[in-house]
Amino acid sequence: MAEKGKTRKTEVPDIVEKGSGVRRGMSATDLRQAILDHLHFNQARLPDMATRNDWYMAVAHAVRDRMMDDLINSLHYLERKEIKIVSYLSAEFLMGPHLGNNLVNLGIMEPVRKAVAELGQDLDDLFGQEEEPGLGNGGLGRLAACYMDSLATLRVPAIGYGIRYEFGIFDQELRDGWQVEVTDKWLRLGNPWELCRPDITFQVGFGGRTESWQDEQGRYRVRWIPSRVVKGVAYDTPVAGYRSGLTDVLRLWKSEAVESFDFQAFNVGDYYLAVDAKVISETISKVLYPNDEPAIGKKLRLAQQYFFVSCSLQDMIRTHVWRGGSFEDFAGGFAVQLNDTHPAIAVAELMRLLVDEHALGWDTAWGITRETLAYTNHTLLPEALEKWPLPLFAEMLPRHLEIIYEINGRFLDKVRRRFTGDEGRVARLSIIDENGDKYVRMANLACVGSHAVNGVAALHSELLKQTVLRDFFDLSPEKFHNVTNGVTPRRWMLLSNPGLARLITDRIGDGWVKNPKELRKLESFARDVAFQDAWRQVKEGNKENLAKVIEERTGISVDPCSLFDVQVKRIHEYKRQHLNALHIITLYNRIKRDPQGDFTPRTFLFGGKAAPGYFMAKLIIKLINSVGEVVNADPDVAGRLKVVYFPDFNVTNGQLIYPAADLSEQISTAGKEASGTGNMKFSLNGALTIGTLDGANVEIREEVGEDNFFLFGLNTEEVHDLKAGGYNPRSWYEGNPQMRETIDQIASGVFSGGDTGLFRPLVDHLLHSDDYLVLADFQSYLDCQDRVSAAWRDTQRWTEMSILNTARMGKFSSDRSIREYCERIWKAKPAQ
Ligand SMILES: *Cc1c(COP(=O)(O)O)cnc(C)c1O
16 A cells, blocks of 8 residues: 655655754753643643643654654665564563663763752652553463563664553452453543654455455456455654664554445445444454453454554555565565464465455465464464354455465375374364364464564463464474563663662663673672671662552551562462462461460452453452451451552552562462463562462572572472372362361351352362362472571571572573574564
């Protein structure tokens, strides 16, 4: 699609007077004037009439101005065909608040703080004004955000492509201990970070039918005649690298109705249907699906996926053609990463664009598609692999289904030639699931259409090869990679834990920010008593901060000297927040039995959202709050135990919580968590981990050393064997008096005012199926927690372990992950 207003290339003039004046200057004086100007010209407000939001907007615009030179330069890179661009396709980007991060990455935190103070405002108050764009559910979306930071920091030209949801992940409120979902109206007061690009739009079709025709060269061609068409409009958000001089772009698509579209041609005389279609087109980018795992058969979700993938691929092709690239070399111009299967329709859409729209031959197009695309898998739970009911797919994307049949036919022919007679294997590899109701299997489509497939932690990548993707591994082992996830040390240390960052930099210089392996230099200070004192002081300061906020939000006062034992993440049975709750109940019982006893004081902090339709997860939230109510109010406990549910866990709150944690709960059933990234943020900030051998915990333990990690529980193989032998949770319950006591208390209403029905479903589930082996791991977890309590009493040893955790977390920088993707999968290089 030709883009209006962009018809000829001109040389970009040298940036005039870089770094000075009201638009570019980095001094407090320039910034102050810039803020006042924006207040005047953008907000139309006099300073003494300005609201906090006016000030926030003015500051944000002043900061955004200072990103424009680099953004324009980077967009100019995109026009050079010798430069390979990384396209990161993700249905979710959980970016977190922009202002603070941009100040860190641009290196202007202090001058802005000064300028704002001179204007009578407090920068931290203005941070509090920002509504974070919650365009993701959890780890997967947050990973995409960390990767954008690292791509820009490493100067890799990249575009993050996704959806500009009008409503992101719901805000969580707690009423009577239950989760209540509240619409996230993050755009209500405007979004100063995005640039609407009304000239960058693409049309996306849905439904209808296909017809074949012969072109002038006598070739067989297919035309798709959709029954409705929507328009995607680009919204660009600049993503600044950390003092790298490069700013990448996050390009999110908003769906709109196509004004000029002639509904009459397709819905003869059906005016109402036409209006309905208009409404539907605006619905596509309305709301993020709040499920961590896919809900099968949601039509709108498939529409969202196809919508953003089609806009993004059309955008790439337009850029590629515009900069003079040939189709044959498309893969030299773009490396496209599929973040999970949500964008996997890209396989069929790129084929359609190349074959139907640009008249390439099938084999050429297929070569290009496979060379361009790569797929990251994020789950080992077979039930979480995305699949679409065939009738739904056929109705919405009839041409894509034809293309998928063609891809599948050719693919299965090859399989049959290699594994003659093995029809079981053919059925498992097929993109179409034909056991009973038919489905399109998106993971199979992604595997067949990509040149590389990767898992997100060493264990996960191994298990993929043995379980959910085993047949694909047998077929093409060379495609399989591991790229262990990472987190950006800019947001998750420099920004969120400035005290610790300063202490570290004072000791070892600031090289660690770009090269976190330099954190190893801290090892030599791990037993230095003065350094340990300073380290503890920072942690205590962070805990005091958090304690204040906890009191404001929940009314619960917690002791900053107690051990902060934290589990924040989405609520899922496999993550086992209920195992944590059972431990709290056993501690409570011990105190009740011996009220004068000597116990390690702990504050248990939980945070996380449950999918709105996930009954058991919501009941677990209620259980935690109910236990908290009893424990927190009991005078026998006398402040030695507090249980807090921190509402609305998101990036903003995470920045407050991770730096204040002493103990990080990473207690999923072995073999269920693909990687985890929360585990990395905690450990980077000096929390010790209590965890199973799951996901990246395995590698974290390897790095920090087994003496500095609290390991418990069954490993993957033991989990497998126990289940294979017929796991009977009831016998574990009957054989363990402590467990029996806690579960009986829950069942008998001790935490529900005598109501024996409330937690019955949870108790029944644990006793009768316990899919995630809570009972099998209970004793091991308890014993391990007792080791934690004992370790806490040796303050020096604990501090040493904490320092060693931070010192040895260099591997888990997302910069390392991005370097691996660049070298092994994308073959992309930093811009000069
Ligand atoms: C890091 C992060 C997650 C992922 O946490 P896990 O413990 O890896 O599941 C989820 N949500 C937010 C807001 C995060 O910052």
